[in-house]
């Protein structure tokens with residue numbers, strides 16, 4: 419008896435019989451090779467199943483139900499604002515990741531000058547010397563501002579089309595959290611260059627934190643790393659801006675849009 | 688399946704899954720509980736090991752919260768089923784535009800245009816960088832980015848902080864606390880909206896009051912932001928600080944009133960059309 423495993427399903431011969439184009443042949447060979455090792459087909463089947471399930475769950479709108487597709491809801495263009503927020507967020511994330519290569523959150527002074535912190539001079543370097551650096555910082559700032567504007571307008575759209583009503587209350591509340599976090603995102607980023615404006619905006623932040631009743635000092639310690647601004651403040655802002663907030667906001671956006679996907683877009687009637 | 692429910696089973700229902708078992712199953716059950724060799728010949732589903740309960744067993748065994756969850760699921764599935772039977776809708780009763788493809792196609796189509804617009808903006812209007820942080824010199828103007836002006840403005844509501852005559856003109860809360868609390872109040876009021884305004888109405892004309900509230904709110908967001916930069920405003924426009932403060936609260940009221948008047952006027956004719964279409968779509972039962 420041969421040790422060679424008998425191949426009940428001779429895929430090779432099957433491929434021969436198919437008269438495949440080179441592309442198809444390479445594709446099938448790779449697919450079979452991977453499937454033998456990883457059982458890909460099972461997962462493809464799962465995906466397919468999910469695909470059809472999503473499509474089966476498509477909510478019916480009045481428009482479809484009664485064949486009214488000639489009715490145009492004239493606020494409809496404003497329904498793109500939510501996706502504008504998402505796109506601006508993605509652009510900000512990518513340009514921010516690139517900026518991160520050239521930035522270090524430190525208030526150590528460099529070059530013997532008392533005011534030249536590492537953070538500040540890094541930003542100067544990005545703007546002055548780095549190829550495309552000025553554009554990168556510009557893009558990051560603009561996408562952040564566009565995102566904030568789009569989120570605000572998106573909220574107005576949702577409000578004035580009454581889209582927050584019955585099954586969508588949860589998404590409204592998630593939205594409130596998102597718009598707040600978007601602003602915190604902006605605020606923490608504003609402090610990072612450690613410029614004069616950054617510093618004094620930070621000062622106001624500490625004062626606001628301190629004036630929260632009961633837990634004020636605790637909050638100031640936690641968020642700003644103390645009651646006066648310094649290295650600790652900058653580092654906390656940095657970690658918030660590039661680590662904590664990205665995870666939380668990305669996750670929340672995913673949930674937010676997931677819920678929209680399940681519920682469909684609120685329809686005017 | 689058999690023989691694995693002796694420990695926690697307190698149900699008295701008949702075990703329907705035992706019916707198909709052949710004679711002598713009692714004896715075999717006794718053997719099998721020790722995890723010994725499985726010699727079943729009835730062709731049933733073989734559990735992973737002797738202790739693994741089947742799904743239906745699991746369901747019957749659950750108690751407390753998970754039990755309640757199951758019971759609720761059963762009810763709601765039943766409700767769905769009944770509703771679907773009674774309905775003349777082809778699919779689910781959720782009335783909404785499908786996200787795919789309706790929304791997504793449009794959004795994807797606009798995406799590259801939108802990204803291009805941002806690139807253009809970034810290239811055309813580069814940012815500038817103020818001087819380095821200096822703890823010893825307070826700049827004349829301290830400002831956050833524009834989108835935080837509203838919050839900054841709420842910190843400047845000092846004149847509205849009530850002074851209690853009882854306390855001899857003392858303020859109950861300090862101005863700073865007052866400002867922070869004002870921020871929290873505004874945000875929580877917005878968060879409450881879906882629980883305050885219920886019903887099926889969607890269009891502004893259907894609810895002029897709520898639409899007017901929204902318009903007032905938007906205008907207030909701008910006026911309170913202007914209040915935050917009152918130094919800059921005073922430098923540009925011939926308006927004193929007191930007038931600006933009054934305008935901050937008057938303008939939203941005026942705008943809300945106008946919006947209300949306009950919508951109320953439109954309402955009659957518009958609602959007639961709307962109702963006609965609405966009832967044609969969903970005739971009353």
Ligand code: HEM
Pocket residue numbers: 496497498499500501503504507569572573576581582586589590591592593594596597600671674675678682683684685
């Ligand atoms: C980071 C911020 C946000 C992102 C990325 C985002 C994204 C989206 C997207 C893509 C949609 C699909 C419909 C559309 O595009 O209009 C949507 C719907 C919705 N959003 Fe947001 N959103 C954000 C913030 C908010 C805010 C601040 C609110 C309100 C307070 C909100 C409440 C809602 C609601 C209620 C819906 C459902 C609307 C409907 O079904 O017509 N979202 N969001």
